[in-house]
Amino acid sequence: MLNLNFDITDEIQYALNNNVPVVALESTLISHGLPFPKNIEVAKESIEAIRSNNSVPATIGIINGRIKIGLSKDDMNILAENTNIDKVSIHNLAISLSNKTNGATTVASTIYLASKVGIKFFSTGGIGGVHIDSENTFDVSSDLNQLSKTTMYVICSGAKSILDINKTYEKLETLGISRIGFNTDYMPGFWYYQTDKKVDYNYKSTDELTKFLIIREIIKQKSSVLIFNPVPKEKSIEKNLMDNWLKQSIKTANEKSINGKELTPYLIKEINKLSNNKTLEANIALIVNNALLASKLANKYFKLI
Numbered sequence: 001m002l003n004l005n006f007d008i009t010d011e012i013q014y015a016l017n018n019n020v021p022v023v024a025l026e027s028t029l030i031s032h033g034l035p036f037p038k039n040i041e042v043a044k045e046s047i048e049a050i051r052s053n054n055s056v057p058a059t060i061g062i063i064n065g066r067i068k069i070g071l072s073k074d075d076m077n078i079l080a081e082n083t084n085i086d087k088v089s090i091h092n093l094a095i096s097l098s099n100k101t102n103g104a105t106t107v108a109s110t111i112y113l114a115s116k117v118g119i120k121f122f123s124t125g126g127i128g129g130v131h132i133d134s135e136n137t138f139d140v141s142s143d144l145n146q147l148s149k150t151t152m153y154v155i156c157s158g159a160k161s162i163l164d165i166n167k168t169y170e171k172l173e174t175l176g177i178s179r180i181g182f183n184t185d186y187m188p189g190f191w192y193y194q195t196d197k198k199v200d201y202n203y204k205s206t207d208e209l210t211k212f213l214i215i216r217e218i219i220k221q222k223s224s225v226l227i228f229n230p231v232p233k234e235k236s237i238e239k240n241l242m243d244n245w246l247k248q249s250i251k252t253a254n255e256k257s258i259n260g261k262e263l264t265p266y267l268i269k270e271i272n273k274l275s276n277n278k279t280l281e282a283n284i285a286l287i288v289n290n291a292l293l294a295s296k297l298a299n300k301y302f303k304l305i
């Protein structure tokens with residue numbers, strides 16, 4: 001029954017059957033996170049980074065209502081070039097399939113779909129989380145809920161800087177999602193190198209880190225693990241600059257009554273403008289860097305199991 005909706009490329013299916021490392025990638029980054037044509041360049045660079053470590057990339061998205069595990073070049077162009085692509089999370093996943101839309105999958109829906117086909121590693125930029133002013137709006141990304149339900153090893157640079165980092169950090173602990181550093185003592189701040197939030201543990205080698213992942217499997221823990229990899233230092237943005245841009249863009253979002261799932265893409269675009277694309281450059285650098293680390297970890301993992 002499942003196969004009726006899933007299109008898995010032969011290469012990915014072969015890798016899954018033969019313990020070849022596979023790294024999943026989301027597509028919301030392509031359609032809603034980065035501007036065209038940078039989005040397609042970054043998608044390709046991430047794919048190359050994963051291949052350079054003998055791993056198989058699996059970019060996930062929805063084309064004409066079909067779940068694609070592995071997007072073709074044409075599929076990727078559809079998601080990168082059009083402005084009417086659905087942002088598909090968990091609540092609207094089956095709606096997109098039933099209406100045969102083209103949809104970009106968020107962290108939540110990507111890890112859900114990836115885990116259904118047996119993928120263990122996923123790489124992205126920053127996860128969604130608890131929004132500023134959530135006491136009033138109740139806006140909390142379903143990424144957090146899904147991370148608590150799905151077993152996935154998620155390599156990222158923290159939560160997006162537009163969020164309430166304190167609340168997001170606490171919520172992760174509540175949900176049983178380990179906040180692991182890879183060579184960092186503090187949770188990274190997405191566009192900036194580090195926040196003041198301590199990681200649960202800083203693993204300093206891929207060997208140590210993958211052994212920890214395997215121990216979790218032995219004791220049957222089912223939630224996801226966040227593996228934090230900070231933005232390369234030379235691209236990191238100063239926190240006070242970022243806070244100013246954030247304040248300004250929240251103000252214009254309020255004036256224009258932008259909220260819900262439109263809020264994240266709007267704020268990211270606005271801040272890219274205000275920063276003269278410095279945040280865009282940081283975003284690109286960290287995405288590719290995370291893909292590289294994900295494939296290294298996936299390689300080590302499949303050597304150890």
Ligand code: PSU
Pocket residue numbers: 026028029032033034089105106107108125126127128129140141142143160260261262264265268283
């Ligand atoms: N990080 C980015 N750009 C993005 C996102 C994350 O740098 O576009 C996307 C991810 O797909 C994430 C989603 O899952 O935003 C969260 O959206 P929301 O807050 O509406 O759940």
Ligand code: MN
Pocket residue numbers: 139140141142260261
């Ligand atoms: Mn939201």
